[in-house]
Amino acid sequence: MPLRHRYLPSVLALGAALAAQAAPAPRGMEQILATAPASAWRKLDPAHLLVMRLPQGRVVIELAPRFAPAHVANIEALARAHYWNGLAITRVQDDFVTQWGDPNADTAQRRALPAGLPRTLPAEYERAAAGLDFTRLPDGDVYAPEVGFVHGFPVGENPRTRHAWLLHCYGMVGVGRDNPPDTGNGAELYVVIGQAPRQLDRNIAVVGRVVQGMDLLSALPRGHGPLGFYRDAAHRTRILSMRMVNTLPATRRPRLQALRTDTPTFTALIAARRNRRNPWFVRPAGRIGVCNVPLPVRELPPPAP
Amino acid sequence: MPLRHRYLPSVLALGAALAAQAAPAPRGMEQILATAPASAWRKLDPAHLLVMRLPQGRVVIELAPRFAPAHVANIEALARAHYWNGLAITRVQDDFVTQWGDPNADTAQRRALPAGLPRTLPAEYERAAAGLDFTRLPDGDVYAPEVGFVHGFPVGENPRTRHAWLLHCYGMVGVGRDNPPDTGNGAELYVVIGQAPRQLDRNIAVVGRVVQGMDLLSALPRGHGPLGFYRDAAHRTRILSMRMVNTLPATRRPRLQALRTDTPTFTALIAARRNRRNPWFVRPAGRIGVCNVPLPVRELPPPAP
Numbered sequence: 362m363p364l365r366h367r368y369l370p371s372v373l374a375l376g377a378a379l380a381a382q383a384a385p386a387p388r389g390m391e392q393i394l395a396t397a398p399a400s401a402w403r404k405l406d407p408a409h410l411l412v413m414r415l416p417q418g419r420v421v422i423e424l425a426p427r428f429a430p431a432h433v434a435n436i437e438a439l440a441r442a443h444y445w446n447g448l449a450i451t452r453v454q455d456d457f458v459t460q461w462g463d464p465n466a467d468t469a470q471r472r473a474l475p476a477g478l479p480r481t482l483p484a485e486y487e488r489a490a491a492g493l494d495f496t497r498l499p500d501g502d503v504y505a506p507e508v509g510f511v512h513g514f515p516v517g518e519n520p521r522t523r524h525a526w527l528l529h530c531y532g533m534v535g536v537g538r539d540n541p542p543d544t545g546n547g548a549e550l551y552v553v554i555g556q557a558p559r560q561l562d563r564n565i566a567v568v569g570r571v572v573q574g575m576d577l578l579s580a581l582p583r584g585h586g587p588l589g590f591y592r593d594a595a596h597r598t599r600i601l602s603m604r605m606v607n608t609l610p611a612t613r614r615p616r617l618q619a620l621r622t623d624t625p626t627f628t629a630l631i632a633a634r635r636n637r638r639n640p641w642f643v644r645p646a647g648r649i650g651v652c653n654v655p656l657p658v659r660e661l662p663p664p665a666p
Numbered sequence: 667m668p669l670r671h672r673y674l675p676s677v678l679a680l681g682a683a684l685a686a687q688a689a690p691a692p693r694g695m696e697q698i699l700a701t702a703p704a705s706a707w708r709k710l711d712p713a714h715l716l717v718m719r720l721p722q723g724r725v726v727i728e729l730a731p732r733f734a735p736a737h738v739a740n741i742e743a744l745a746r747a748h749y750w751n752g753l754a755i756t757r758v759q760d761d762f763v764t765q766w767g768d769p770n771a772d773t774a775q776r777r778a779l780p781a782g783l784p785r786t787l788p789a790e791y792e793r794a795a796a797g798l799d800f801t802r803l804p805d806g807d808v809y810a811p812e813v814g815f816v817h818g819f820p821v822g823e824n825p826r827t828r829h830a831w832l833l834h835c836y837g838m839v840g841v842g843r844d845n846p847p848d849t850g851n852g853a854e855l856y857v858v859i860g861q862a863p864r865q866l867d868r869n870i871a872v873v874g875r876v877v878q879g880m881d882l883l884s885a886l887p888r889g890h891g892p893l894g895f896y897r898d899a900a901h902r903t904r905i906l907s908m909r910m911v912n913t914l915p916a917t918r919r920p921r922l923q924a925l926r927t928d929t930p931t932f933t934a935l936i937a938a939r940r941n942r943r944n945p946w947f948v949r950p951a952g953r954i955g956v957c958n959v960p961l962p963v964r965e966l967p968p969p970a971p
Contacts, residue, residue: 455881456836486948501808503955531761531861540945555884556836556958557861560942560951576760576888579860583881637865640845643791646865650808653861 387638393629394620394657401626402618402659403513405572407606409433411440412615413461413574414601415450420574421606421615422534425514425567427493428527429485432536432566435478436547437605442475444548445603450581454589456555459578460537461600462548474548484542485566487526490518495525496622498631500648504559508651510622514570515651517562527567530557530652532575536566554579557652572617572658616661630655692943698934699925699962706931707923707964708818710877712911714738716745717920718766718879719906720755725879726911726920727839730819732798733832734790734871737841740783741852741873742910747780749853750908755886759894761860764883765842766905767853779853789847790871792831795823800830801927803936805953809864813956815927819875820956822867832872835862835957837880841871859884862957877922877963921966935960 411422426433439445445461452460465471474480495518497509505517508528515528527533534552538545545566552571571578581598584591591597606614620627631654636645714729731738744750750766757765770776779785800823802814810822813833820833832838839857843850850871857876876883886903889896896902911919925932936959941950 453885455884484948501806503806503808503953504951542948555860557955559955559958560939560947562951563949564947579760580758580885580887582885634865641869642865643789643847643869646809646867648808650862650864653864 388629388633389637389639390630390633390655390657393626393633394659397620397624397626401621401624403621405615405617405619405658407609407614409437409569410606410615410617411436411569411603412606412609413445413603415577415598416601417577417598418574419615420577421572421617422569423513423572423619424569425512425527427512428488428514428525429536429566429568431482432485432545432547432568435482436536436550436568438475438478439548440603440605441608442478443602443604444472444475445600448472448600449597450578450600451584451597452551452588452590453554453581453583455583457553457558457589458551459554459581460549460551462537462550464594464597466549474546478546480546481544482546482566486542486563487524490520490523490525493525494623496627498649498651498654500635500650502651504562510627510654510656513619513622513656515654515656526563528557528651529553529559529561529567530570531555532571533567534569534571535561536568538565552578559652570656572619573615573660612663616663618659618661620657622656630657693934693938694942694944695935695938695960695962698931698938699964702925702929702931706926706929708926710920710922710924710963712914712919714742714874715911715920715922716741716874716908717911717914718750718908720882720903721906722882722903723879724920725882726877726922727874728818728877728924729874730817730832730872732817733793733819733830734841734873736787737790737850737852737871737873740787741841741855743780743783744852745908745910746913747783748907748909749777749780750905753777753905754902755883755905756889756902757856757893757895758859758886758888760888762858762863762894763856764859764886765854765856767842767855769899769902771854779851783851785851786849787851787871791847791868792829795825795828795830798830799928801932803954803956803959805940805955807956809867815932815959815961818924818927818961820959820961831868833862833956834858834864834866834872835875836860837876838872839874839876840866841873843870857883864957875961877924878920878965917968921968923964923966925962927961935962 409424413420424433448463450461451464463472493511495509502508507518515530518525536545536547537549586592635649716727718725729738755766756769768777798816800814807813812823820835823830841850841852842854891897940954
């Protein structure tokens with residue numbers, strides 16, 4: 362199940378959670394999702410969905426063309442050119458990021474970028490807030506003046522400058538770069554695997570989020586070189602392939618749906634998570650951090666033959 | 667190095683960081699720590715330090731008797747009785763917790779608690795703020811009226827009720843319990859391995875933090891049963907031993923020091939992390955979340971023979 366359950370740290374709590382489900386009220390996340398109308402879900406667009414195959418299994422990444430259109434277009438072109446096939450996960454820094462790309466990126470042995478693709482792209486760290494359907498979270502935030510959700514992604518907003526940007530929450534994917542802001546191209550990607558490193562917000566192009574298989578990236582052995590790079594090439598995880606879903610045969614496409622964040626169902630979900638009412642909790646928090654709000658994803662069964 | 671470096675997600679960033687170290691100003695975390703006076707560090711008290719040995723290596727946990735004295739005393743008694751030796755890590759739930767204890771805790775095959783130790787303890791979820799040396803963090807927080815640090819631990823405070831409590835940041839350790847608040851005893855412990863689950867604050871006894879070997883607990887394969895418990899007992903990680911450091915021979919004791927959180931060095935460290943000044947950053951954040959503040963730990967070389 363790709364849902365990010367956040368339950369109680371107790372063996373016996375499972376029984377209590379099941380018992381709570383039998384009670385008529387209050388409703389928890391599972392009941393809210395189980396009874397959500399079909400219109401509360403959206404199909405993930407196969408034109409902006411990446412599938413990374415690792416020896417351990419499948420990771421699916423939803424891209425965010427609304428926020429980093431040039432980077433997303435380049436990533437999609439790299440995937441169509443099979444750029445990442447046979448490259449590797451090169452870095453796992455505990456409580457920070459897992460990163461992948463060309464282990465030889467900084468040497469003459471680097472894999473050439475496909476013909477016609479740019480080596481660098483303009484910085485896409487924030488965009489105009491106008492035109493975005495922003496669902497505001499009223500609970501406050503340490504780093505951004507306003508936070509909320511746009512089309513399933515956690516977003517910060519500055520009402521004064523009228524800018525918006527994607528947030529570095531757990532599972533969010535960004536583009537590695539060198540010191541000049543325009544030196545990323547999407548060939549080197551990272552995903553957040555610990556406490557949200559919000560200091561990176563508006564400093565780098567955030568391009569999407571992992572919607573399935575996150576645990577394959579978070580449970581990798583940490584690297585013990587500087588910055589969490591693997592000292593020994595043998596410790597790297599090989600990327601078998603990384604492809605756009607719309608280039609896969611229909612039978613091999615993940616059939617994923619995400620909860621819409623502009624719906625009453627999502628509002629109810631946030632309320633239920635802000636004040637947990639199951640019997641385990643002594644003191645509901647009354648507040649919720651933007652990176653603590655679950656963004657549920659479900660996989661539909663395969664179509665009938 | 668047990669320090670929690672939080673660097674830039676770029677291969678070339680390492681060179682930039684080293685170059686930045688050569689510049690006279692501004693000072694980053696590494697320079698601040700390298701030039702800190704000896705008085706900015708405190709030796710971790712071997713009377714409240716646990717060493718857990720796993721097949722993968724050593725995990726060291728600093729206990730917090732100021733906040734949960736009855737639970738900490740019980741945990742120390744359990745360690746002295748070798749209660750955990752041969753038990754297991756039973757649960758790893760992605761972006762939440764790793765948990766360990768007796769896999770048979772809920773069955774008749776459970777390991778008996780050592781004679782004289784209580785099966786349950788009173789709830790120790792918060793305490794009077796009076797008497798604590800609280801270093802306030804002025805950056806704000808979503809969940810608590812005030813946040814800061816007490817003796818090296820992240821702490822929330824309510825100035826109205828004059829209560830203080832430990833926060834569920836990455837690496838913090840708590841005590842599993844059933845639904846009644848007084849049902850924990852310390853035999854079942856968990857550690858936070860993802861985004862801070864702050865909704866647990868003041869709902870459970872937090873008893874300490876991992877100060878070394880955190881990556882051994884965070885990189886374990888996730889469990890695929892309900893709540894992240896392993897479905898297959900063979901996937902559990904066996905606990906070789908869990909002992910109090912003051913019961914180990916002197917030559918086998920970890921020689922750890924933690925940065926004092928009531929010092930000018932720590933204040934300078936927070937300032938440097940709030941506004942990163944190395945050449946990679948385009949926009950320093952200007953703020954820092956309490957769970958994003960590093961709590962550095964260093965290991966001294968072994969004494970000369």
